[in-house]
Amino acid sequence: MSCKSCDAGHFRSSLEYTCPSHGGWGMVRIGMLIPESHQIFVCPSACGRHGALGAIKQGLKNRLSYLYLEESDVISGYDDAIYDAVEELLVRLQKRPKVIIVFVSCLDDLIGTDENAVMAELSNRYPDVKFRMGHMNPIQTDSDEPPLVSIWKNVYSLMERTVDTVKPAVNMLGNYVAIDEKSEFIKVLKELGIDVYHIENLNTYEELKDMGNHALNILLTSAVEKVAGQLEKEQNMAYLKAPVNYNLKEIKAGYQALFEKLAEIGQLGGSVSSERIEIPAKVEEILIDSEKRALSAIQKAKMLIGDRDIHIDYSAFVHPFSAAKFFYENGFSIKKIYAKEMDENDADYQWVKNETDIEIIPIKKHDIVHMWKEHEDSISIGLEAAYVSGSRHVVSVFQDEKMYGYHGICLLMEHLINCIKEDVDLEDVINKAGLVV
Template sequence: MQCLCKGGLHYDAPSKGDYGICRMGLMVPESVELFVGPSACGRHGALGAIKNGYKDRIFYLYLSQSDIVSGYDDIIGDAVAEVLDTLEKAPKVIVMIFTCLDDLIGTDHEALKEALSDRFPGIVFQSSHMNPIKTDTSEPPAQAIQRDIYRTIATDFKNRGIRPEDIKKDAFVNILGAYEPLPESCELNRIAPLKHVTGYSSFSDFTAMASSRLNLVLTPLGRLAAKDMEKNFHIPYLEVPVSFDPEEISESYKAISQALGMDTVPDFEADRRAAEIAVERTRALVGDLPIIVDSSATYHPFGMAQALLGFGFNVIRVEAEAVIKSDEDHMEWIRANHPEVEFYRPDSCEAVLFDHRLTESLSIGIQAAYMAKSRYIADMFADLQMFGYDGIVSLMRRITEAYQNPRDLKQLINEYGLVI
């Protein structure tokens, strides 16, 4: 496997981005956000809020140099009061987003939240951070904000004197780490009823996620949340990464069934056969068209590439800024069995040369589509609504749609509403 770009300085293409920390924090029902930091730090988030329709739920406390030098704990309470004065209805939760400088200053957030709770009773306060300086630590921002979403429930329970042992468990299973719930067509729904944060419009109903009997972690984003919920709500968790390999999917269902105490694994042979048929039809349609897989589409691009190679597709390149640990075995398999497949880093400083473009290709992911200038773009981002055999069917459908109805890349990027 040949790496086409070196490391060093990073390049951020217009296609780079994610949901953004602020957008993720607002998944909490009946919440608003107070962004605390220098004005330059809030620019991207503010534009994203306008673009994605949540600008009325996010407020900004811009810090001056004197605020940073003298401390800003005391002015946050006044900012909260001002926010509440502008709202017709008081929120149930206020998520405070702090920037990198707060990590360096060392604000006592527990004391801050206690003071705010005393001043504004009935509101849950949660401190979160937009701090890319911690990206390569044990608490990367995207994982930490997912954890903090569910910590609002823990804070609410603490305020109301509810102990973990007081929580009565139900038959539901939580889906963690995914921006969107799984579709009804996914066979996982037939194992157990599922809960997802976006399924709630009220905070009181949202707290029912603390009553579930199992957390399923579908992407790395949910890992810290699962560990935290095990501690706070005594909910066990199981990591079952999204996969497009039928054998890996089968093993995931065995693990899920065992975790739920089921005597047998549900029969999903019909679902598996439907996935195989979808693969056969799609493979016949696209033929030997070069395919590029990138990490904006899936958290395991090497895993997807391995599955597609096994199906007989002509995967020629994998694009990723880094290789997560759970994808390393897939990368090694490709290196050993398909050394002709290229590895490309879209964040490399050499990427701006655009000397590896391949217009007659199909890219799965907008990063790869931008870098290769692909004619065909499979509309897929962050493993959204993907799991199990239904995920394979969905992937094949998106490849088919990309091939039959080419999309405009700029339009796709705008529709995703990504924030760097």
């Protein structure tokens, strides 16, 4: 069955359907990336249920507490209740946290708790603990600071520059999981004498703080642009936007941009001239070899998959239209993109819409309940696509996880080849993914 809104070619505002496959890491899990931190949610009990159950699944619940609000708290304000709860929390926790995020939910945006005052009071009472005010407020989804932007701001604003001479290291920001350690990106930087850091691999708050002394922040998603801009302004931390891309030319251009940035901030040794940035031969060699591997992986996957239809979604790829372009241009039978939203200014979206017959399906539109399980033989990349299409062959990845650069293409092709080897128990996969809306 076709979907009217797709025929209309736009995403009209509608009631939103929530597939069982819908969700992501959620505020709790992202905030938990901060080592030695604890979270306390101050909200009606209902607001915390999905986050708490998700945290139990992830083994994080011992770092998550709740202060449930009653109607009377909403009417009279709850600043004092927060102070009392934090005091009790610090008494009862066996290990004192280095960081506490006090989360509020949507309703706080309407009653206007003075968060600066609350943070100042808590910092004054407990100077050995860093406090942040978190907002689990999807009601702000359309604003300039939606929840994802807000939580990344909380996380990375804990980085602190304390030295004049920065360390030869870069921080990867905005991706939930560190890129694969076999990636040529890590090898290239290692060859240049630069270490690569990701918050997932840290053990202590001090290590996170110390990331502020690294030379460059590399932004993988737009959700971290705000905090990166703030860090640049307030602490002189340089940044470079370098999102995941599967287009070979774009990857090559991305490396060139990286080298230029490293040269600009004095991290490329003595091989910089005004005319041209000279890259060590070994680095060139790594990149050429990696590109060849990627091309070979594409050929192999194409041979094994043949003309099988491929459906992708926004949960698997941060930029699903760009990913679709990669599949299309490399001869794969990409048929559907399940998207949550689209940006008319996105060139890849326009290309898909105007130059291809790939169907764009708004995954949250109300009539999605009428259209599923019609494509069991297809391959789905992403759980939303899998659920609606009914694909037996599924690649369960979330937001390009681990994939970056040429090696990212190799990983993606490996996932494709592996997924056709067996039928998936989608309900089991979804449950194990521990998604939180």
